[in-house]
Amino acid sequence: MALPKLNFPEVEFRFQKNDKGTLQLFDIIRKKFVDATPEEWVRQHIIHFLILYKQVPASMISVEKQLVLNNTKRRTDLVVFNSALKPLLIVECKAPQIEINQLTINQALRYNIELQVPAIFLSNGLQHIFLKLENEMPNVLKDIPDYQSLLKFLA
Numbered sequence: 001m002a003l004p005k006l007n008f009p010e011v012e013f014r015f016q017k018n019d020k021g022t023l024q025l026f027d028i029i030r031k032k033f034v035d036a037t038p039e040e041w042v043r044q045h046i047i048h049f050l051i052l053y054k055q056v057p058a059s060m061i062s063v064e065k066q067l068v069l070n071n072t073k074r075r076t077d078l079v080v081f082n083s084a085l086k087p088l089l090i091v092e093c094k095a096p097q098i099e100i101n102q103l104t105i106n107q108a109l110r111y112n113i114e115l116q117v118p119a120i121f122l123s124n125g126l127q128h129i130f131l132k133l134e135n136e137m138p139n140v141l142k143d144i145p146d147y148q149s150l151l152k153f154l155a
Contacts, residue, residue, distance in 0.1 A: 003036060004096050006125035008045040009053065029063045038095030042125040043077055046091055056080055056147045060088075076111050080150065087115040088150050094124040105129070105138070118153035119145075 003023075014026035016033055024033040025044055028051075034040055043063070050056040060082070064075045078091035092108040094100060100122050108120045112133070120131040121144055130145075131138040132153060145153075 003041050004038075004125070006042065006045050006096065007128065008049050008125065011045060011048045011052075013044065027063065029058060029061050038097070039077075039093050042095065042123060043091075043093040045125060046078065046093060046121075046123060050078075050080065050091075050144075050147075054144060054146045054150075056150075060147075074111065076115070079115065079117075080147075082151055082154060086154060087117045088154060089119045089121060090115060090117050091121045091123070094122070096125045098124050100124055100127045100129055105131070109138070119150060 015036070016024050018024055018033070023036040025036045025040070026032070027034050027044060027047070029047055047061060047063075050061065051058050060080055062079045062081065064077065065079045076090055077093040079087050080089040080091070082088050090108050090111055092104060092111075094104060098104075104122050105120075108122060112120065118133055120133065120138070122129045122131075128144070130141045130143065132141050133139070
């Protein structure tokens with residue numbers, strides 16, 4: 001499987017193939033190799049982008065955080081926290097062929113019922129949407145702010 005070029009800066013990933021011959025890449029947050037699915041390819045780019053370009057401390061990023069909505073277990077792709085472990089940002093990753101649309105936005109907003117974050121980032125690696133939530137209304141911003149600016153969203 002050829003991994004597509006995404007709209008993120010280039011990253012030097014560590015790759016391996018598992019016993020079944022499946023391509024895997026190293027997740028620097030979970031500290032293990034994970035299957036290089038299209039969605040995971042996007043997630044790993046976002047992780048590196050947040051750390052390298054938006055100064056998000058790696059220790060403040062949670063991968064596949066479990067939450068319960070209407071008695072159903074769900075998992076967010078990424079959640080960024082502040083130093084008091086208050087959720088700051090939900091990141092919803094989709095495979096490049098999946099369009100970021102109102103359904104995707106609604107999914108992230110449902111996760112936010114439990115997490116109550118001030119910002120949401122949605123990406124399929126090609127299209128990115130950053131939403132700042134003000135008075136429960138999503139406001140689209142041009143770019144994802146750096147970590148210090150995100151912290152001010154909680155104030």
